[in-house]
Amino acid sequence: MPVFGFDPRSVNYMEADGNRYFLLSLEGKAPLLVRDECPHRGGPLHLGQLDVAAEELHCPWHCQRIALRHLRRSAMPLIVRRDSAVVVLPGAGDVPVRAQRRVLLAVPPAQQRCEGN
Ligand code: FES
Secondary structure: OOEEEEOOOOOOEEEEOOEEEEEEOOOOOOOEEEEOOOOOOOOOHHHOEEEOOOOEEEOOOOOOEEEHHHHHHHOOOEEEEOOEEEEEOOOOOOOOEEEEOOOOOOOOOOOOOOOOO
């Protein structure tokens, strides 16, 4: 399993072994590194809408609601201390990790792009 260290101020998105992950920041709580793949049809959850009150993330493709408790349960093991973080990703230890900074839309406060769903 790759153990990957990074600075969460400059990295919020990564790819390894064909999987995509993003750093989901929640107000007052430790960030989570979660899969950037909706369970419905693989939509990019980092572009979803975070509904803090309902504790859900809405997928940008078909607005399926994903409970934050599900994302917490399936999040990668992550330790964050100020400007450094370490995560354990699934896969072989020698898998290259591609880290980058992207615009994340799945951030508080929630916006109302998925009204009526
Ligand atoms: S891919 Fe996410 S709701 Fe369809």
